[in-house]
Amino acid sequence: MxxxxxxxxxxxSAQNLFSxxxxxxVLGALLLRPAALIDVSALLRDRYFTVEAHRAIFNAxxxxxxxxxxxxxxxxxxxxxxxxxxxxxxxxxxYLQYLIESCPTSVNLLTYARIVERKALLRxxxxxxxxxxxxxxxxxxxxxxxSDAEKxxxxxxxxxxxxxxxxxxxxxxxxxxxxEKAYLDEGNTPGLPTxxxxxxxxxxxxxxxxxxxxxxxxxxxxxxxxxxIALNVAQHVRTPLQGFKVAIFSxxxxxxxxxxxxxxxxxxxxxxxxxxGRFGEDHWAxxxxxxxxxxxxxxxxxxxxxxxxTSVRSKALRLHARENIDLIMIDYLQLMTAGESGxxxxxxxxxxxxxxxxxxxxxxxxxxxVPVMALSQLSRGVEARQDKxxxxxxxxxxxxxxxxxxxxxxxxxxxxxDPETIHDKVAELNVAKxxxxxTGTVRMAFEETLTQFKSAPVYDPASMGQT
Numbered sequence: 478m479x480x481x482x483x484x485x486x487x488x489x490s491a492q493n494l495f496s497x498x499x500x501x502x503v504l505g506a507l508l509l510r511p512a513a514l515i516d517v518s519a520l521l522r523d524r525y526f527t528v529e530a531h532r533a534i535f536n537a538x539x540x541x542x543x544x545x546x547x548x549x550x551x552x553x554x555x556x557x558x559x560x561x562x563x564x565x566x567x568x569x570x571x572y573l574q575y576l577i578e579s580c581p582t583s584v585n586l587l588t589y590a591r592i593v594e595r596k597a598l599l600r601x602x603x604x605x606x607x608x609x610x611x612x613x614x615x616x617x618x619x620x621x622x623x624s625d626a627e628k629x630x631x632x633x634x635x636x637x638x639x640x641x642x643x644x645x646x647x648x649x650x651x652x653x654x655x656x657e658k659a660y661l662d663e664g665n666t667p668g669l670p671t672x673x674x675x676x677x678x679x680x681x682x683x684x685x686x687x688x689x690x691x692x693x694x695x696x697x698x699x700x701x702x703x704x705x706i707a708l709n710v711a712q713h714v715r716t717p718l719q720g721f722k723v724a725i726f727s728x729x730x731x732x733x734x735x736x737x738x739x740x741x742x743x744x745x746x747x748x749x750x751x752x753x754g755r756f757g758e759d760h761w762a763x764x765x766x767x768x769x770x771x772x773x774x775x776x777x778x779x780x781x782x783x784x785x786x787t788s789v790r791s792k793a794l795r796l797h798a799r800e801n802i803d804l805i806m807i808d809y810l811q812l813m814t815a816g817e818s819g820x821x822x823x824x825x826x827x828x829x830x831x832x833x834x835x836x837x838x839x840x841x842x843x844x845x846x847v848p849v850m851a852l853s854q855l856s857r858g859v860e861a862r863q864d865k866x867x868x869x870x871x872x873x874x875x876x877x878x879x880x881x882x883x884x885x886x887x888x889x890x891x892x893x894x895d896p897e898t899i900h901d902k903v904a905e906l907n908v909a910k911x912x913x914x915x916t917g918t919v920r921m922a923f924e925e926t927l928t929q930f931k932s933a934p935v936y937d938p939a940s941m942g943q944t
Contacts, residue, residue: 494603496596500531502589505580507538508573511548513583514538517590525597529566533557534573550577598633605629620781620788627791669721669804669848672709673932675919679908680884683710683804683848687912688839688881690810692853693867693888694860698904699852700730700808701928702888702921704738706850707806711774721803722775724796726789728812732780736771738928743767747926775800785814786837797845805841809852810834810878835881853878855887865894869909885910890923904930 503521507514523539526532537556538548546552554570557563563570609626617625668682683689693699704725711723727735741748744767750756751764777800779792789807796802807813815833835851842849855871867887872879879885887907891898904923908916922933 494596494600495527496592497528497531499589499592499596500526500528501576502580503586503593504531504534504538505576505578506583506586506589507548508550508553508577509580510583510586511538513586514542514548516587518542520587520590520594522597525593527596530568530572533560533562533567534576537562550574601633602630605633624785624788624791627794628787669710670713671706672713673706673906673919673921673930675932676906676908679915679917679919680911681914683850684883684913685846685848686843687848687883688835688842689848689850689884689886690835690853690872690878690882691850691886691888692855692872692878694855694865694893696893697888697890698923698925698928698930699888701738701742701923702904702906702930703806703808703850703852704735704928705742705930707776707804708739708742708774710804711776720774722777722800723804723806724777724793724802725779725806725808726784726792727778727780727808728782728784729808730780732778735778735780739771739776740764740767741927742929743771745927745929748928749926777802783812783814786834789813790837790841793841793845797847802845802847805845805847805849807838807849807851809854810838811854832877835878839881839883851882865889866905866907867909879910882910883912884908903933 503517507517518539521535523532523536526535534553534557537553537560541548541552541556548556550570550573554563554573557567567573605626608629609622612622612625615622668677668680668684668687670677670682671680691699691703707723707725710721713720725735730738737751738748740746741751744751744760744764746756746760746764746767756764777796779789781788793802793805810831813834815830815837838849838851853872855867859865859867859871866889869879869885871887872885885908887909889905889907891903892901902922902924904921906919906921908919910916920933922931923929924931
């Protein structure tokens, strides 16, 4: 039988990875005051107890509590007897009595419980460090090793007991504060301003923790619109000193190609002419000035091809911790993988993989409390209809994108299907899903050679040409 621990013994053991004395103190205090189990249930798990007898006792206490019964010594002994664990591994009713006698007071219960929790987390961190050491000796890419290491540490945090429920009074303070800010701003966009007034009026800007999906067929200009919005967000003056910060994960274009597009948008230069340097000296000054302006904004770019959800998440977490990012853009979802970076697991079909990816992006938006704008490719099913405007049903074969998204926007340009249309510079952005508000169609002007979208006057979609 273990020695009776003093409070000094319990506190001294906090310097090591194991503390059977603290475990004893927790169980003894609970036997003295069974109703206090509810106070430690948010801190402790049965796996936090290193002694088998202690795990069995704590499990039995929880089982009794789940049944609405108080886990007093008599009820606990009976429960352990029914489970066949009273004698082994517990050691009979004599050990239960010993636990009571070894803890003269339950006043320090939470102190003991926190020591048990801390020991458990330290053991997990110690094991993670050993696993990371093993990873270093493998032939895996450094990025994958970093991603696995971060995942191991993150999982330890996730393994902790659930957080307590939040009092509505605390939530109400935050809600009222945000409403007051909107009121004082006299109706200004509460979320991130996209730079398109009609869209901001419809959505209230891009809001925190939202997954915003911008979808369309290839050639519609999704990347150009996404970049235009990202640029508008980054250039919006939040304070006299800086605008918002944007992270772009470009899985299709290289960083230099992406910056060329941003430069074409900012300078109003034909993208092809910009690439080959086909412009006069006067316009070169405009390009240089645009480059200077772009150099002042805070956009961060990762152009890893075939990036996995794990690597995107780990990079986003690191960047957010360092820079406090305001918007994340993914271009585009179908180029991501659900497995390790650069790999495409075939054990599951593509629809299942897209489900994992879209769910991970929604979780990322909630975890960082920032909007995530994810571009998405649509299948050829759109082409089979007479009216080629995308609809929500076009996403339903793409995993759970529609379900996970808070906002779904479809980009459509009539010129793509009818080169002779009189609406050659018009684009429609249909907000087909808006979890927290209205839906509708926004008209935009599109300069194809500049890869640039601009706001356009309010219009009636029915008056536009049909294909």
